[in-house]
Amino acid sequence: MKLYLAGPDVFLPDATKIGKIKQELCAKHGFAGLFPLDNEFMPDTRVTLSKAIFDGNVAMLEDADAVIANLTPFRGVSADVGTAFEVGYAFARGKPIFGYSNVKGDYLARVHQTIGKSVAMGEDGRPYAADGQAVENFGRFDNLMVAEALLANGSDVVKPEADVADVLRDMAAFERCLQIADAFLKRSRRVSAVR
Amino acid sequence: MKLYLAGPDVFLPDATKIGKIKQELCAKHGFAGLFPLDNEFMPDTRVTLSKAIFDGNVAMLEDADAVIANLTPFRGVSADVGTAFEVGYAFARGKPIFGYSNVKGDYLARVHQTIGKSVAMGEDGRPYAADGQAVENFGRFDNLMVAEALLANGSDVVKPEADVADVLRDMAAFERCLQIADAFLKRSRRVSAVR
Numbered sequence: 001m002k003l004y005l006a007g008p009d010v011f012l013p014d015a016t017k018i019g020k021i022k023q024e025l026c027a028k029h030g031f032a033g034l035f036p037l038d039n040e041f042m043p044d045t046r047v048t049l050s051k052a053i054f055d056g057n058v059a060m061l062e063d064a065d066a067v068i069a070n071l072t073p074f075r076g077v078s079a080d081v082g083t084a085f086e087v088g089y090a091f092a093r094g095k096p097i098f099g100y101s102n103v104k105g106d107y108l109a110r111v112h113q114t115i116g117k118s119v120a121m122g123e124d125g126r127p128y129a130a131d132g133q134a135v136e137n138f139g140r141f142d143n144l145m146v147a148e149a150l151l152a153n154g155s156d157v158v159k160p161e162a163d164v165a166d167v168l169r170d171m172a173a174f175e176r177c178l179q180i181a182d183a184f185l186k187r188s189r190r191v192s193a194v195r
Numbered sequence: 196m197k198l199y200l201a202g203p204d205v206f207l208p209d210a211t212k213i214g215k216i217k218q219e220l221c222a223k224h225g226f227a228g229l230f231p232l233d234n235e236f237m238p239d240t241r242v243t244l245s246k247a248i249f250d251g252n253v254a255m256l257e258d259a260d261a262v263i264a265n266l267t268p269f270r271g272v273s274a275d276v277g278t279a280f281e282v283g284y285a286f287a288r289g290k291p292i293f294g295y296s297n298v299k300g301d302y303l304a305r306v307h308q309t310i311g312k313s314v315a316m317g318e319d320g321r322p323y324a325a326d327g328q329a330v331e332n333f334g335r336f337d338n339l340m341v342a343e344a345l346l347a348n349g350s351d352v353v354k355p356e357a358d359v360a361d362v363l364r365d366m367a368a369f370e371r372c373l374q375i376a377d378a379f380l381k382r383s384r385r386v387s388a389v390r
Contacts, residue, residue: 008328010329011328011329011330011331012328012329013317013318013319013323013327013328013329015329048333049333050331050333050335050339050342050343051343051346053339054339054340054343054344057340075271075272075273075306075309075310075324075326075328076270076271076272076273077270077271078270078271078275078276079276080273080338081273081274081276081279081337081338081340081341082279082338082339082340082341084276084277084279084280084283085279085280085282085283085286085338085340085341085344086283086340087280087283088279088280088281088282088283088284088285088286088287089283089284089286089287090283090287091280091283091284092283092284092285092287092288093287111270114270115270122208123208124208128208129270131270132208133203133206133207133208133270133363134205134206134207134208134210135206136206136245138243138244138245140245142276143275143276143277143280144245144248144249144277145249145252145276145277145280145281146276146277146280147245148245148246148249149249149280151246168328
């Protein structure tokens with residue numbers, strides 16, 4: 001089974017090393033890990049590098065049986081938008097999505113902590129942040145469109161119980177996702193074998 | 196033709212009014228505008244409100260012929276992740292995506308301005324931000340997965356030429372997207388009629 005390893009890991013200076021570590025952990029759990037591209041290759045000269053990376057990642061997503069997404073907040077209160085795009089793509093293609101964040105806590109608490117809390121509750125019953133915009137209050141770790149795509153297969157996001165020292169590289173939650181994906185995919189195979 | 200109106204507009208205190216303005220502009224250009232949900236309805240008691248909103252938005256995306264996404268940066272340097280999810284979903288379902296941002300300028304400049312610029316160029320040839328992570332340098336307005344999904348149908352993101360007073364509510368770029376979508380969809384209908 002092939003897993004697409006979505007996440008902002010590609011932006012790390014040691015992205016190649018991190019990709020290898022993730023692929024080795026995948027292999028340990030019986031999976032092949034497909035690590036997305038950022039700028040590792042020279043494209044066909046008729047297309048831009050940006051388009052070549054996009055096409056390459058979409059082809060890998062198509063090839064994958066499931067996705068493990070690193071949804072750790074990236075340059076803001078939420079996950080990396082490239083990763084969110086890929087979660088949406090995979091969901092639309094019926095692929096199970098598993099995900100983790102190396103930052104504990106809910107979206108509402110994080111927005112209030114990062115952006116600041118609005119003094120008053122909105123007239124619409126929604127909590128607001130200091131930026132004057134509402135904050136989703138569903139006990140989810142991020143925007144509900146991303147959160148519910150994971151919950152759709154019964155696997156909630158994996159979060160650390162305590163603060164993680166290196167949120168960009170810690171592999172404990174990633175490895176927990178691999179265990180969850182393994183159990184889920186074995187279960188689905190048994191169900192489809194019975195049918 | 197139906198357009199799904201993706202964007203963080205749902206988080207505005209006047210979201211209902213903004214949704215109506217967008218739907219009226221859609222109607223003016225011959226479209227039906229499908230405005231996403233945030234918390235406007237009471238779901239079936241067997242599911243959570245979060246799940247009901249997710250399912251409702253996915254059903255509207257399926258129903259839509261194309262998407263217009265508000266990709267104005269939201270609580271960080273990038274677009275709203277819920278919107279990025281929806282762009283990914285729509286792209287996977289083969290629906291043309293049009294988009295706008297009410298903030299001018301490229302992703303690289305915005306990251307350097309917001310996060311801070313790293314002094315040195317990376318050894319990998321990529322520019323870095325002060326957070327120690329690489330920044331895509333493809334002249335796009337945001338992460339390439341989102342940017343290329345728009346370019347795939349030949350329609351680049353619409354951005355303002357000058358600073359916009361109310362980036363959360365200005366409709367000029369949205370209306371430009373409607374014109375682009377109208378021209379694109381008329382052209383595709385002509386092409387499919389010829390075939």
